[in-house]
Amino acid sequence: MANEATIGNVQEAHLPVEHAHDAHGDHGGHHHHEQHFIQKWIFSLDHKIIARQYLITGIIWAIIGALFSVFFRLQLGFPDTPHPIMETFLGHWAKGGRLTPEFYYALVTMHGTILIFFVLTAGLSGTFSNLLLPLQLGARDMASPFMNMLSYWIFFVSSVIMFISLFVQTGPAAGGWTTYPPLSALREASLGSGVGMDLWLVSMALFVVSQLLAGLNYISTILNMRTKGMKMTRMPLTTWSLLFTSILGVLSFPVLLSGFVLLLFDRHAGTSFYLSEIFIGGKALSHIGGSAILYQHLFWFLGHPEVYIVILPSMGIVSEVLSTHGRKPIFGYLAMVISFIGITTLAFLVWAHHMFVTGMSPFLGSIFVLLTLLIAIPSAIKVFNWLTTIWRGNLKFTVPMMFALGFVSIFISGGLTGIFVGNSALDIHVHDTYFIIAHFHLVMGVAAFMGMFAGVYHWFPKMFGRYMNNTLGYIHFFLTFIGAYLIFWPMHYEGLAGMPRRYYDYSAWKSFAQFNDLNAFISVVAIVVFFAQLMFVFNFFVSIFKGRRVNNLNPWHATTLEWTTPTLVPGHGNWEGDIPEVYRWPYDYKDDGNGNDFIPQNVPLKEGEESH
Amino acid sequence: MSGLIITALVFLVFIVIYQIAKAGEYANILKGEEKVQQQTNKLMAWLMVIVFFLGMWGIYKCHVDMMDKMLPIPASDHGVQYENMLLITVILTGIVFFITHFLLFYFIYRYQATGKRTAFFYPHNNRLEILWTTIPALALVVLVVVGLRNWMIMTEASPENSMKVEIVGKQFNWIIRYPGKDGVFGKTDYTKINDADNILGLDWNDPASKDDIVVQNGEMHLATNVPVHLIIKSRDVIHDVGLPHFRMKMDAVPGIITTMWFTPTISTDKMKEITNDPDFVYEIACDQLCGKGHYSMRGTVIVERSKGDMAAWLAQQQPYYSLVHTDAPAENAAPATDSTATAALSMK
Numbered sequence: 001m002a003n004e005a006t007i008g009n010v011q012e013a014h015l016p017v018e019h020a021h022d023a024h025g026d027h028g029g030h031h032h033h034e035q036h037f038i039q040k041w042i043f044s045l046d047h048k049i050i051a052r053q054y055l056i057t058g059i060i061w062a063i064i065g066a067l068f069s070v071f072f073r074l075q076l077g078f079p080d081t082p083h084p085i086m087e088t089f090l091g092h093w094a095k096g097g098r099l100t101p102e103f104y105y106a107l108v109t110m111h112g113t114i115l116i117f118f119v120l121t122a123g124l125s126g127t128f129s130n131l132l133l134p135l136q137l138g139a140r141d142m143a144s145p146f147m148n149m150l151s152y153w154i155f156f157v158s159s160v161i162m163f164i165s166l167f168v169q170t171g172p173a174a175g176g177w178t179t180y181p182p183l184s185a186l187r188e189a190s191l192g193s194g195v196g197m198d199l200w201l202v203s204m205a206l207f208v209v210s211q212l213l214a215g216l217n218y219i220s221t222i223l224n225m226r227t228k229g230m231k232m233t234r235m236p237l238t239t240w241s242l243l244f245t246s247i248l249g250v251l252s253f254p255v256l257l258s259g260f261v262l263l264l265f266d267r268h269a270g271t272s273f274y275l276s277e278i279f280i281g282g283k284a285l286s287h288i289g290g291s292a293i294l295y296q297h298l299f300w301f302l303g304h305p306e307v308y309i310v311i312l313p314s315m316g317i318v319s320e321v322l323s324t325h326g327r328k329p330i331f332g333y334l335a336m337v338i339s340f341i342g343i344t345t346l347a348f349l350v351w352a353h354h355m356f357v358t359g360m361s362p363f364l365g366s367i368f369v370l371l372t373l374l375i376a377i378p379s380a381i382k383v384f385n386w387l388t389t390i391w392r393g394n395l396k397f398t399v400p401m402m403f404a405l406g407f408v409s410i411f412i413s414g415g416l417t418g419i420f421v422g423n424s425a426l427d428i429h430v431h432d433t434y435f436i437i438a439h440f441h442l443v444m445g446v447a448a449f450m451g452m453f454a455g456v457y458h459w460f461p462k463m464f465g466r467y468m469n470n471t472l473g474y475i476h477f478f479l480t481f482i483g484a485y486l487i488f489w490p491m492h493y494e495g496l497a498g499m500p501r502r503y504y505d506y507s508a509w510k511s512f513a514q515f516n517d518l519n520a521f522i523s524v525v526a527i528v529v530f531f532a533q534l535m536f537v538f539n540f541f542v543s544i545f546k547g548r549r550v551n552n553l554n555p556w557h558a559t560t561l562e563w564t565t566p567t568l569v570p571g572h573g574n575w576e577g578d579i580p581e582v583y584r585w586p587y588d589y590k591d592d593g594n595g596n597d598f599i600p601q602n603v604p605l606k607e608g609e610e611s612h
Numbered sequence: 613m614s615g616l617i618i619t620a621l622v623f624l625v626f627i628v629i630y631q632i633a634k635a636g637e638y639a640n641i642l643k644g645e646e647k648v649q650q651q652t653n654k655l656m657a658w659l660m661v662i663v664f665f666l667g668m669w670g671i672y673k674c675h676v677d678m679m680d681k682m683l684p685i686p687a688s689d690h691g692v693q694y695e696n697m698l699l700i701t702v703i704l705t706g707i708v709f710f711i712t713h714f715l716l717f718y719f720i721y722r723y724q725a726t727g728k729r730t731a732f733f734y735p736h737n738n739r740l741e742i743l744w745t746t747i748p749a750l751a752l753v754v755l756v757v758v759g760l761r762n763w764m765i766m767t768e769a770s771p772e773n774s775m776k777v778e779i780v781g782k783q784f785n786w787i788i789r790y791p792g793k794d795g796v797f798g799k800t801d802y803t804k805i806n807d808a809d810n811i812l813g814l815d816w817n818d819p820a821s822k823d824d825i826v827v828q829n830g831e832m833h834l835a836t837n838v839p840v841h842l843i844i845k846s847r848d849v850i851h852d853v854g855l856p857h858f859r860m861k862m863d864a865v866p867g868i869i870t871t872m873w874f875t876p877t878i879s880t881d882k883m884k885e886i887t888n889d890p891d892f893v894y895e896i897a898c899d900q901l902c903g904k905g906h907y908s909m910r911g912t913v914i915v916e917r918s919k920g921d922m923a924a925w926l927a928q929q930q931p932y933y934s935l936v937h938t939d940a941p942a943e944n945a946a947p948a949t950d951s952t953a954t955a956a957l958s959m960k
Binding site: 100101102105174175176180182183186189190191275276277278279280282284288289290291292293326327328329330331332333334335357358359362365366369370373374376377380381383384385387388390391392393394395396397402405408409412413416417419420423424425426428429431432433469470471472474475478481482485486489490493496497498500502503504505506508509510511512514515518531534535538539542546548587589590591597 | 667731
């Protein structure tokens with residue numbers, strides 16, 4: 001891109017940022033000289049390049065993770081048919097096109113790990129935090145561009161290790177994405193608990209490090225790097241959501257790391273943190289006194305906030321997109337921020353609702369029921385505010401808008417079933433069944449993806465100076481939206497019939513075999529939806545080079561600062577010349593007196609006009 | 613190979629759509645972007661209306677098709693409470709689902725940009741916020757009260773007269789133990805486990821262990837209307853005793869003993885009549901991933917018609933001790949009479 005030629009010398013472009021508040025008239029990002037390819041595109045300190053790196057790494061992982069789900073859906077839908085394509089991809093794990101149970105479990109495990117951590121955590125908040133925070137706050141870069149680069153490259157190393165683990169002889173980790181010990185702690189318990197599990201733990205430990213570096217950086221950027229006039233209460237909701245996402249990550253990822261370290265000790269150092277009185281592989285182990293449940297507490301102390309880490313950025317993006325494409329301010333900005341605070345606080349206090357049937361104290365369980373169901377209140381506030389935002393709007397059904405509307409629908413459907421599973425007595429029967437699969441795939445899987453897609457279509461012009469193709473975008477939306485319901489809605493019934501998750505084959509079960517036809521139907525839809533996602537990937541990469549050019553600095557007529565840069569795709573430093581000053585809140589979608597229906601944040605208040 | 617061809621074809625289709633669409637978009641610009649955007653708006657609004665009605669029909673159709681595949685009526689007292697609570701929750705959340713979805717799709721249709729509309733500047737209204745904070749809160753109070761009441765009932769101490777049964781998970785089957793005539797489970801020690809002749813690690817020095825009955829085929833016998841107190845253990849990794857027909861579930865954790873109780877209310881024979889299926893059987897499903905054989909970790913439950921039938925079945929079982937010590941004199945040579953067996957049932 002020609003615009004990239006304006007990338008300034010990284011050091012100099014970055015330095016003035018520290019004085020952005022007091023020296024408003026600085027002229028950073030003005031240095032026109034070429035950088036080496038490696039410095040510019042690979043080990044770049046520019047937050048926008050790092051955002052693209054996160055996004056593209058996320059897309060690659062998403063294809064792998066989704067492909068795995070196609071393989072295990074083939075097994076679930078058609079357990080009696082050989083699928084030669086699986087042998088092509090998986091080799092001896094699917095001899096004659098028949099998947100082995102060991103590798104089925106490996107696929108399930110890696111699908112979860114990849115999608116939750118590598119795609120919806122790193123790929124989603126990594127992309128949009130990096131792309132949007134400095135641009136929406138009016139900063140030239142992150143608080144620490146170097147730490148930012150480091151966080152991506154540690155994530156990259158973590159990715160490489162996870163990728164290598166797919167090829168080890170005993171297969172990758174196969175104990176589920178939650179990797180509960182003793183299954184994950186003992187080699188004798190499962191093939192996947194061999195070296196694949198060690199690689200999984202090392203990869204995840206590095207991943208945590210990367211997320212901590214990233215999160216601390218995002219928080220410092222938001223707190224310190226806001227331009228003049230950008231009060232906290234004038235920040236766009238995307239920025240707010242990314243702030244809370246980072247806070248959740250920074251406070252809970254370390255607990256997960258400690259859990260993983262103890263698990264490594266149990267595996268290799270002979271400790272008994274999680275192990276007690278086990279007879280396996282023909283012998284009694286010497287471990288005594290540990291508690292397998294301790295791991296679950298440590299895991300879910302991150303594991304639950306993790307689902308909010310996944311969904312909050314999408315909530316922020318959707319708020320932004322609904323408002324911009326609905327040509328109407330977000331309804332209840334303050335209530336939206338307060339509900340973010342509510343969700344973030346409660347997110348730390350509900351983890352044990354994943355453990356209602358572990359035998360934990362029923363009294364403790366009832367406390368967690370209460371706190372869990374409280375989360376429905378801020379979530380409900382958000383939904384009603386979104387609905388009121390589009391009420392009496394002037395809705396423009398662009399592709400990002402369609403995905404944002406789809407998000408609201410899917411979030412409602414998936415969120416309401418949370419009220420079932422958060423209520424311990426109701427959870428008992430549906431725990432670990434397809435009801436759970438349906439619930440969390442809708443509310444944190446598909447919904448988070450809907451938000452992510454809305455964000456990618458919306459900010460694609462900012463990233464690449466071109467539009468993505470609309471027709472493909474609309475087809476992508478309808479196939480994904482309808483497909484998601486066709487896949488997950490019937491699963492609620494399977495779950496209510498007690499059909500357990502993580503089963504390789506249901507044919508031998510009297511109570512569950514009647515769902516064989518339904519499983520086949522779900523698998524077919526899943527494959528169609530998979531190809532719809534490939535279509536998105538195709539659209540994404542082709543549009544980078546061939547998409548329709550954007551000939552407007554503010555193609556969506558948005559009010560936020562990222563659209564005020566003098567070039568559509570800014571170089572390092574973001575604003576050639578002065579950084580903008582902010583005078584108003586981010587959702588001033590109203591008549592500006594000149595026939596426009598929006599007033600950007602950097603436009604001074606008119607005489608007599610009151611700041612929101 | 614066919615896979616490759618299909619993939620190539622799919623990509624070809626992508627390219628064709630992309631090129632046509634791109635040409636179309638450039639042509640649209642010539643027609644005037646405003647006008648095209650309005651046409652697209654109209655199309656999308658109508659498509660969303662169609663999606664809404666298809667969706668509602670789909671929900672109805674799914675419901676009709678699925679209902680005969682669901683579990684039969686709950687076979688335990690807790691199960692009945694469970695179903696009632698489920699119904700209340702479905703109704704409450706269902707109302708919210710239909711109202712919010714109706715509004716969402718109605719607004720999409722009603723407020724589409726037509727070129728003439730201007731949006732209504734409406735940034736906040738505290739009364740509305742309070743309204744939709746309070747209403748969900750009240751609905752949740754109802755659900756929490758119902759939920760916790762049932763939770764207390766389901767997790768309270770089992771009744772005095774309940775029958776104690778031990779169920780132990782191992783990769784990949786269930787072992788069931790009854791305390792035998794004396795009504796006391798013999799001590800166990802995991803270091804004494806031996807797959808040849810002591811699968812539960814029973815301590816033969818404890819006299820209480822000599823009459824314990826161990827069922828190795830994963831078939832648990834219970835009696836109608838006799839509360840059962842399950843003592844749940846695991847030998848190796850975490851398993852989970854899932855009893856879908858009774859709407860009950862509890863993890864089996866190595867090193868920790870968990871418990872669960874309920875009262876079976878419908879015998880297996882009765883359920884065969886209800887479901888009109890002579891092969892009907894209650895199943896025990898492992899609900900916690902436990903390794904490669906997880907999906908085949910199946911047990912069964914036979915609910916006897918009465919306490920008497922249960923006692924009769926128990927009387928036919930040989931204690932594990934005499935099974936594995938064929939040289940030793942059998943402990944349970946005495947003929948089964950109702951009185952001894954009933955004693956075993958009402959042990960405490």
